[in-house]
Every structure is written in structure tokens, then in C-alpha cells.
Amino acid sequence: LSVNGLDFGGKCVDDYLTETLSVAGEGVEYNIIHETGTEKWDAGSTGGYMFTIVGSNGETSPHDCTASRALGSTGTCTIYDDADIGEIKEVKIYNSGDNYWCFS
Numbered sequence: 599l600s601v602n603g604l605d606f607g608g609k610c611v612d613d614y615l616t617e618t619l620s621v622a623g624e625g626v627e628y629n630i631i632h633e634t635g636t637e638k639w640d641a642g643s644t645g646g647y648m649f650t651i652v653g654s655n656g657e658t659s660p661h662d663c664t665a666s667r668a669l670g671s672t673g674t675c676t677i678y679d680d681a682d683i684g685e686i687k688e689v690k691i692y693n694s695g696d697n698y699w700c701f702s
Contacts, residue, residue, distance in 0.1 A: 599632040599701040635700040642667040642699030653683025689691040
């Protein structure tokens with residue numbers, strides 16, 4: 599998983615939970631690139647993972663990052679948000695279903 603060029607390999611988002619990852623940067627267009635793991639249960643669905651970018655002045659709305667999450671695949675999505683969040687600090691990922699997903 600990469601958010602605005604920062605790598606978060608080896609993390610997982612468990613069923614119905616939110617994972618918060620620390621990031622840095624600025625802007626209202628967020629490019630997210632992720633590589634799904636290759637273990638038996640690593641794959642997830644194409645949607646249902648809500649990404650919220652958290653900054654020094656607030657956060658974006660949650661956005662569904664629709665992309666391929668097949669085993670070993672690389673997926674991308676772009677999130678647009680008008681919120682002035684200041685300097686980017688974290689990304690939160692909420693898994694809205696029972697599709698456990700691990701990124702490498």
C-alpha cells in the first residue's frame with residue numbers, strides 16, 4: 599500500500615475494523631496504490647474499504663477506494679476531497695464488510 603508515495607507494506611485491515619497509518623504531504627487529490635498479499639486469505643473485494651485522509655486541521659470524508667484486490671495484484675484509486683485538512687498525518691482504512699484484506 600502506498601499513499602502519496604509513502605509505503606505501508608505488510609499491513610492488514612481486519613473485518614469491520616479501521617487501520618490508521620501515519621503519512622505526510624498536502625493536497626486535495628490523493629493517489630493510493632496498493633499491492634495485495636499472496637497468502638491464501640489476503641485478497642479482498644474491489645470495494646468496501648473506506649479511506650479517510652487525516653491532517654493537522656481535520657480530515658477528509660471517507661471515500662470508497664474501488665480497485666482490484668485480487669491475490670498479488672496492484673490496485674490504484676484516486677480520492678478527491680475539498681476539505682482543507684492541512685498537512686497530511688495519517689490515513690484511516692475502514693473495512694465495511696467481512697472481506698479481510700492484507701497488503702504487502
